[in-house]
């Protein structure tokens with residue numbers, strides 16, 4: 445990780461230490477960040493205890509308990525559910541007012557929540573949106589980022605450094621594209637896991653034992669993904685290379701075509717995109 449943008453005094457405060465908060469904290473610690481530099485506000489006692497035990501970070505049970513001054517070097521990562529965002533922001537806003545400097549950079553990973561709404565609730569303009577995904581847990585995530593033109597390069601680099609601790613990053617240049625990022629890569633691991641489930645259970649139905657079916661399914665997904673990754677050719681060309689005329693793959697792909705599998709997936713991803721927009725509209729009314 446390039447820690448150039450995060451000096452020794454920098455502190456990162458996570459609001460919410462659930463699935464994604466935990467993945468990001470773990471990635472930062474693996475990449476040279478010190479546990480003394482990380483604080484987490486986590487309302488669930490069992491989750492708090494695990495974070496403390498596993499990472500040795502400071503854990504507070506509510507935003508009200510934050511007693512440190514947010515300096516310019518600090519970053520706050522909002523890793524709570526979108527539905528909790530408004531209420532938590534209002535409390536956090538009171539804390540930000542005590543900052544002796546311009547206050548922290550706030551990075552939100554919440555789906556749907558728009559910058560104009562979070563800035564309004566927090567009364568704070570220095571905000572960036574990021575959308576990671578759960579492979580972040582093993583350092584193989586990808587995060588989409590968006591910032592308004594008013595956000596300077598130092599702050600962009602700061603947000604990017606945090607996200608790069610858990611994988612790759614891409615920037616989008618229109619905020620509405622954050623819903624597309626959410627639909628493709630934020631939610632994407634769930635589609636892949638659903639596919640894996642289907643491949644494994646189909647193998648079992650055909651008589652393979654579950655260990656063998658799992659091994660075949662997982663290795664196939666991993667191998668095919670690596671092959672596509674390392675190839676300059678379009679995935680469609682790689683698909684054709686598997687598909688012998690009149691053979692087994694053609695028989696399978698014919699069924700998928702009849703069922704409009706491709707269309708169904710497109711509709712599903714469109715639904716995720718639409719849900720992000722609707723959440724933004726609905727929660728933005730607060």
Ligand SMILES: NC(=O)C1=CN([C@@H]2O[C@H](COP(=O)(O)OP(=O)(O)OC[C@H]3O[C@@H](n4cnc5c(N)ncnc54)[C@H](O)[C@@H]3O)[C@@H](O)[C@H]2O)C=CC1
Nearest residue numbers: 460462463464485486487488523524525526553554555576
């Ligand atoms: N799970 C995923 O694959 C991804 C989730 N996201 C976004 O990340 C955010 C968090 O999602 P997850 O980590 O999956 O949810 P989660 O439910 O695992 O984590 C949220 C955590 O916030 C805590 N919390 C709730 N209210 C709180 C409060 N007032 N103060 C302190 N802590 C509080 C909860 O106890 C919980 O541990 C969401 O906004 C989601 O849209 C983004 C990318 C991927």
Ligand SMILES: O=C(O)[C@@H]1CCC=N1
Nearest residue numbers: 555626629630631632
């Ligand atoms: O399902 C959700 O709303 C979140 C955002 C992306 C992945 N999980």
